[in-house]
Amino acid sequence: MKALKRALPVLLIALAAFFATGCKQEDTRTQDECMTQFAAAVNSQSWGDIKDCTSSDANFYNLMSSDSWENYFGVGDGDFTYTVSGNSATGEKGGITYTFTLAEDGKDYYAISEIYEEGLVIPIFQ
Numbered sequence: 001m002k003a004l005k006r007a008l009p010v011l012l013i014a015l016a017a018f019f020a021t022g023c024k025q026e027d028t029r030t031q032d033e034c035m036t037q038f039a040a041a042v043n044s045q046s047w048g049d050i051k052d053c054t055s056s057d058a059n060f061y062n063l064m065s066s067d068s069w070e071n072y073f074g075v076g077d078g079d080f081t082y083t084v085s086g087n088s089a090t091g092e093k094g095g096i097t098y099t100f101t102l103a104e105d106g107k108d109y110y111a112i113s114e115i116y117e118e119g120l121v122i123p124i125f126q
Contacts, residue, residue, distance in 0.1 A: 027106070027107075027108075027109060028107075028108040029108075029109045029110055029111075030110060031084050031086070031087060031089065031102045031110045032084045033110070034053055034102055034110045034111055034112065035082050035084050035089045035102070037049075037053050038053040038100075038112065039081070039082055039091070041053065042073045043078040043079070043080050045070070045074065047066035047067075047069040047070050048066050050064075050069050053111060053112055054112045054113075055103055055111035055112060055113040056105055057103070057113065058111075058112065058113045058114070060115075060122075072117070072122060073093055075093060075094030076093050076095075079093055079094065080093040081093075082100075084102075087101065087102045087103065087110075088101055088102065096117060097119075098117055099116040099119070100112050100114070100115055100116075101114035
């Protein structure tokens with residue numbers, strides 16, 4: 001019983017340290033992780049999930065609705081593919097080529113800041 005009384009404070013400190021660090025959500029997202037999340041949302045037609053992939057500083061951040069995303073990316077069925085190179089990505093869906101600019105939206109947390117369709121900025125994204 002005496003040993004348990006001595007071990008209890010150490011155990012409580014260890015548990016507190018674990019919960020303070022071990023369960024902390026990551027505050028980072030790479031460019032590839034951002035595009036993977038975007039592709040998953042497009043391919044599953046989860047239009048409401050795309051906003052999390054976009055930069056809060058992007059001009060279109062508060063303008064795009066689920067219907068707007070569907071109008072641009074609803075062509076085809078689960079066929080959005082992409083490649084990432086540095087802070088840009090090239091995607092293809094339904095025979096249309098898209099170019100994405102990725103920027104930090106917080107330290108080491110990347111999000112889409114610009115989207116171009118066939119080389120021209122999508123009008124609502126200006």
